[in-house]
Amino acid sequence: MKRTVALVGRPNVGKSTLFNRIVGGRRAIVHDRPGVTRDRHFAQAEWDGRHFWLVDTGGWTAETKDPLARSIRDQIISAVDEADVIVLLVDTQEGVHPADEEVADLLRRVQDRVIVAANKADALPNDLSHHAFHGLGIGTPWPVSAATGKGSGDLLDKIVALLPQEPEADEAGVVQVAVVGRPNSGKSSLMNRLLGAERTIVAAEAGTTRDAVDSPLRYHGRTLNFIDTAGLRKRPKVKDDVEFYSTLRTARAMERADICILVIDAQIGVQAQDLRIAEEIWDRGAGLIVAVNKWDLVEEKDTSTAERGRAKVVDRVPFLKNAPFVYVSALTGLRARKVLDLTLQVEERRRRRIPTAEVNKVIHALTDRAQPPQKGGGEVKLYYASQIGTAPPTFSVVSNRPDTVATTYRRYLVNGFYEAWDFFGVPIRLKLKRKRDRR
Secondary structure (H helix, E strand, O other), rough: OEEEEEOOOOOOOOHHHHHHEEEEEEOOOOOOOOOOOOOOEEEEEEOEEEEEEEEEEEOOOOOOHHHHHHHHHHHHHHHHHOOEEEEEEOOOOOOOOHHHHHHHHHHHHHHHHEEEEEEOOOOOOOOHHEEEEEEEOOEEEOOOOOOOOOOOOHHHHHHHHHHHOOOOOOOOEEEEEEEOOOOOOOOHHHHHHHOOOOOOOOOEOOOOOOOOEEEEEOOOEEEEEEEEOOOOOOOOOHHHHHHHHHHHHHHHHHHOEEEEEEEEEOOOOOOHHHHHHHHHHHHHEEEEEEEEEEHHHHHOOOOOHHHHHHHHHHHOOHHHOOOOOEEEOOOOOOOOOHHHHHHHHHHHHHOOOOOOOHHHHHHHHHHHHHOOOOEEEEOOEEEEEEEEOOOOOOOEEOOOOHHOOHHHHHHHHHHHHHHOOOOOOOEEEEEEEOOOOOO
């Protein structure tokens, strides 16, 4: 699981510039709302083989009744609670500012994971202005120029050295299960219901306040480790900040997950954000179960309501036809055990291996039914295929012209694999390779 590094400080000290310097200008998520004077975002970063999430925050200002400023202050406090390493950015050209001292006071309780980065030290190595920030009393200031990149390598060395070591490999056979979805869809309620269903071993293993809570459950001889992605407790007037950090936690949880249970609010229906989450889960290669929660609260429904709703979703996102939908109620426990059964089934499918002879039998049947379209005047041939990986199942198909196989035909092959074998709930990867000449 990637660790988290937060950039904090007062306005205009160069946090966003340093953010872009570290991540190479790639912004993973941007919130740009009317009245917000700056973007808030996070992205994946890497240095010296260590991967981490880098989080940008708003500028810390003096205590005020302004709702936006108070929201940003709360966001920074949340970032401090969440992060494994906090980088306090200060401005060497303006010297120590009262707002710098305020943030330093906030960080004093966690100064063992704080780095003071003295920015705008453009004249390195001759610039000594960073020494003024020793007076903040939370560690040695590291000079850096986010604009030119000077000193950024040394700063990154310090950051990754301070990052906690990766946890030891998970116990063999443990299935990592992330319960994800939009805020208020009932993720925590469903997870609590699942943990209370047919359990024999349950242990709440809280790390720190900035880590997700893992809850192992022993079910039918397997250990399912549920990863809570509920996010921060909602503070007054900081709904957007809570959703922002919930998104980060969800991304971190999906990195670890073998199976993701996407929780959708039945009363609201499937939203664009739900579909984006589903696509990311599928792209990552995790198994996917769609749990439509609060089904007991849907008043006007009949025996075909669920299927009609599923058909509408599949029409928008076709790959979801290969994912199971289960209609549940965290409140009453409706079909909670079904979710657990599906989890074990999907995990078994992720690790299923198909014999090569059977793969070739299916690929030949598919090509007999529909030949690959010719492209550029040349015939496209598929010679043979085999499964080259599991979790997710990955198949290799050897062709004379792999680069010319159309996307629609690739999709046809994948759909044929789903028809031939039970990979329901699991993404299938297909790789086409060129046949090597034997001389």
